[in-house]
Amino acid sequence: MTGTVSARGRMKRLTDSAMGLVLLGSALVSVTIVLLIGLFTLKEALPAFRDIGLVRLLTGTEWRPGQDLYGLFAMIAGSVLVTLGAIVLGLPLALGCAVFLAEVAPAWVRAVVKPSIELLAGIPSVVFGLFGMVVLVPMVRGIDVPGNAGFGLLSASMVLAVMILPTIASVAEVALRSVPEEYRQGSLALGATRWETLRRVTVPAARSGMLAAVVLGLGRALGETIAMIMVIGNAVMMPEAATSNPLTIFLSRARTLTGNIAVEINYATGLHAAALFATGVVLFVLIMIVNASARALLASGMRRG
């Protein structure tokens, strides 16, 4: 009897260590894949960095592959502006949603609203693009500014704002809910109203998590491709204001870094292809910076919490 028990124990330990190895293997494979993709992109982009030069690539505003002009600055500006627009339009909505779900909504409302917001995240981006193309672009075209054809940064920002809403709302909601109940109770016991508690205690306590939510939304916005191609106009030009009102810059057409790759890679050979891979490297670095800052924010939040 004792023999079988110890045999079973040995078998269990063996199973444990084997499972450990298998799981370690899966983790290593994932890391290797990321590394390989990074290295491959970098290797393909090398001729561009060598022949065009990093400075000219990053600061040049002209992109004419036919004449060997490869400047990414207009596209970097396009990506940054459209992301900024999306944050300005989407952030109040997303944070409002998060606060409502975490602090205000009764359980049954939460049970309806939360899955609906999560459903937004599951809609394929080409559907958002289609919606933007047939609904938002004609709407934006109604703004009476010379040269405005509807396709441009504003339409793209509106589409993106909806696309990043679920990311920001759900992460921010988790951050709010992880604030210990004692904080709220303490505040209420001191005579603060619910609004004061929210503004002075809960939100400040969840601040870093909410910031991380915003940064994750930024990363999502920078990487979006197909929906952008469909509504932004794809012109390689520095976005500029059409009238004295600086906000009309958002009616300008632009191209995003992601769109640049997707639109041209089918035809590209030689240096042109290398320049598109270099576009990928720039995007990779931008998103890595954004994600690293999100992690740093989350980590600092946990240390304080």
Added chain:
Amino acid sequence: MSTRISMLLFGGILLAIAAGCGGPGEGSGAAGSTSSGTTENLSGELTLVGSTTIQPVAEVLAEAYESLHPDVMINVQGGGSSVGVTSAGQGTADIGMASRDIKASEFEEFPDIVVHTIARDGIAIIASPDVTVSDLSLDQIRGIFSGTIVSWRQVGGPDIPIVVISREEGSGTRGAFEEMVMGEDAVISAAAILQPSNGAVLTTVAGTPSSIAYLSFGYINDSVKTISIGGVAPTPENAASGTYPVVRPLNLVTKGEPDELARSFIDFIYSADGQAIVVQEGYLSVN
């Protein structure tokens, strides 16, 4: 017990993944022997590389040819017209595809290439249905697309800004339009809205008031209006008779005279059946 089963399952999945990764690499080594049969039945492999405009019609032609000659395998790859000429000139592809005239510089680099024009394709100027202008000169079109003409009033319409829609850099249609309409000096304005396919151009023009674009004949439908050039309407008849000015050849390029297999395929394209496919795909027959 159940842990052992799940462990086995896990291992099995990993093995399957590993096997899947190894697969394609081994397979690709087997292909690639070209040999014309000594019997009356042709056999072997033919590679076509180049223009993405010709690619779809070449694929249909290849399929029809393969059903007549089951021992022949035809590979059709994209890459663009320039890639097509270069691959044929260097002999890395049996046949190159170019949806434009071969440039003098290309004949200089590869003096022994032979050009076979298998079809023609007209490029029409299209506008959204609300546009009142219905005829433009080549000079006016050049001005509109380069950005020197910005209002429909400058070409006889109301004072409404013109919205220019174009294809992306590298597109064969854009290349042919630049060559035949824009010429050496004028470039398409950087402010033009770019749409990455013929279909997207059509949809965008149809939905954007006071817009203008250029489009291959094969894609035009009732959702947009066509604009005549110097009084000549963009119809297949006018293109065939040579009065419509913006017609490009769809060319196949071989290094020297084609070998038996390539000759047979090109002859098939020139046959009544082959040209019927060309017309059915929306292009103009060369006969």
